[in-house]
Amino acid sequence: MTCVDLHIHTDCSDGKLSPEKVVKLAAEKQLKAISITDHDTLSGIARARRVAGRFGVQIVSGVELSSTYKGIEIHILGYCFNEHFPRLVEYAQDFAAWREERAKNILHKLSHLGVRLPFELLKLRVHGGVICRPHIAHALMEEGYVFSYQEAFSKYLGEDKPCFISKKSLSPGSAIKMLHQAGGLAFLAHPGIGKCPQVLDDLLLMGFDGIEIYHPNHLPEDISALERLAEKHDLLISGGSDCHGVRTEHLALGSMNVPLSILTSMENYLSARMA
Numbered sequence: 696m697t698c699v700d701l702h703i704h705t706d707c708s709d710g711k712l713s714p715e716k717v718v719k720l721a722a723e724k725q726l727k728a729i730s731i732t733d734h735d736t737l738s739g740i741a742r743a744r745r746v747a748g749r750f751g752v753q754i755v756s757g758v759e760l761s762s763t764y765k766g767i768e769i770h771i772l773g774y775c776f777n778e779h780f781p782r783l784v785e786y787a788q789d790f791a792a793w794r795e796e797r798a799k800n801i802l803h804k805l806s807h808l809g810v811r812l813p814f815e816l817l818k819l820r821v822h823g824g825v826i827c828r829p830h831i832a833h834a835l836m837e838e839g840y841v842f843s844y845q846e847a848f849s850k851y852l853g854e855d856k857p858c859f860i861s862k863k864s865l866s867p868g869s870a871i872k873m874l875h876q877a878g879g880l881a882f883l884a885h886p887g888i889g890k891c892p893q894v895l896d897d898l899l900l901m902g903f904d905g906i907e908i909y910h911p912n913h914l915p916e917d918i919s920a921l922e923r924l925a926e927k928h929d930l931l932i933s934g935g936s937d938c939h940g941v942r943t944e945h946l947a948l949g950s951m952n953v954p955l956s957i958l959t960s961m962e963n964y965l966s967a968r969m970a
Contacts, residue, residue, distance in 0.1 A: 697955040700948055701730040701755065702772065702884070702907065702935025707742075707824040708733035711940030714742040717948070722750035724949040728958055730757030730774060730935070735790040736825050737778045755958065758787075759884060760874075761864040764898065767890045768862070769883070771870045772907060772933065775965055776879025783877045786865075791825045793863050798826040804858040805851065810840050828852050829939075871902050878969075880904040880961060882933050887917035899928055904964070909934025909951045931961055 704710035705717050712720070714731055721729045729752060731739045740756055747754045756778045760771045776783065802812050812834050820830045832847035841847045851858045865873075871881040882905040886895055899906075908921045909932075925932050934953040 696952065697727045698725075698949060699728040699730075699755075699953050699955055699958050700726055700935045700938070700951065701728075701732070701757065701774065701933050701953060701958065702759075702910070702937045703729055703731050703757075703948065704733055704759075704937070704939045705731055705739045705743075705824075706822055707731075707736055707739035709827040709829040709939060713822070714739040715746050718743050718746050718750050718752050718754070720948055721752050726752060726949050727955050728753035728755055730755040732757035732759040732772055732935070734759050734825070734827065735761055735787060735794075737784065737787045738824065740778050756879070758783075760870045761790075761862050762867045762870045763864040764867050764894055767894055768864070769867050769891060769894075769898065770885065771867060771874070771903075772882040772884045773870075773874040773877075774880045774882065774933070774961060776874055776877035778877075780877035782873055786873065790863065794825045794827065797860050797863075798831065800860055801828075801831060801852070801858050804860075808851070808857060810835070810851070812838060812840075867898060867901050875902075878965075880931070880965065882907055882931070885910045885912060885937070887913045887921060895924075899924070899930075903930065905931030905933055905961070907934060908932045909953050911937060911950065931957075931964055933957060933961070 703717055705712055705714045731743050733739050737758060743754045755774055756776050758773045762769045762771055798817055799814060802814055805812060816834055817826050817830055832844050832852055835841045835847045874881040881903050883898055883903050884907050886906050906925055908918055934951050936948055936950045938948045
């Protein structure tokens with residue numbers, strides 16, 4: 696079966712691998728197409744495209760936008776959009792600047808607790824990408840302030856912890872509208888996990904084109920239920936590994952065996968919409 700992976704993160708946000716390495720790894724795994732869906736940034740797309748021809752991998756424009764509904768964090772996957780659309784570019788630039796300011800504020804909070812992490816150390820970690828909490832967590836580990844990534848969040852960075860700063864976000868409706876204006880598709884990311892199921896009925900009335908069904912944290916019964924939901928609401932489906940780096944377990948690149956037909960359906964839907 697020819698497969699794709701439509702949910703991948705690189706070191707342009709909170710992943711471990713560069714876009715170039717992700718493309719190379721995708722070719723090694725014989726994936727036909729991939730979508731780099733970094734958090735609120737588009738910077739990995741062009742880098743992936745520059746090397747994709749060499750490896751024979753199709754690059755689908757992608758992003759994972761942060762939104763909030765009724766106090767619940769909702770992630771929205773965008774696909775097949777014009778990555779040069781001015782409003783989307785401006786949003787990504789503004790979000791990157793906000794993340795950098797948030798990182799400085801988190802470091803300031805940490806300093807009051809006796810934890811000294813230079814901002815320059817974080818800048819080196821992201822290789823020109825945006826600074827996310829995972830970068831701070833790994834820096835805390837490397838500098839010996841915590842023993843594990845999990846401890847960094849449970850002690851300092853997690854929600855309700857002393858150095859937590861909530862994420863800037865759009866409303867789901869605004870995110871969907873922006874993706875549509877950019878000529879793309881809006882999908883509800885991993886709707887079977889976290890608190891998303893609590894507001895799923897509301898979200899499905901907001902104009903999503905599809906929902907992500909095949910995700911490593913969706914149980915088989917979740918997948919079956921979401922497939923029925925997609926059919927009921929006439930929604931497209933998508934899927935991917937949500938890979939953040941080289942992993943040998945269920946979060947490895949290409950691990951969800953998403954068939955190429957899913958991407959073909961997305962492309963056909965867009966063609967019909969523009970006809």
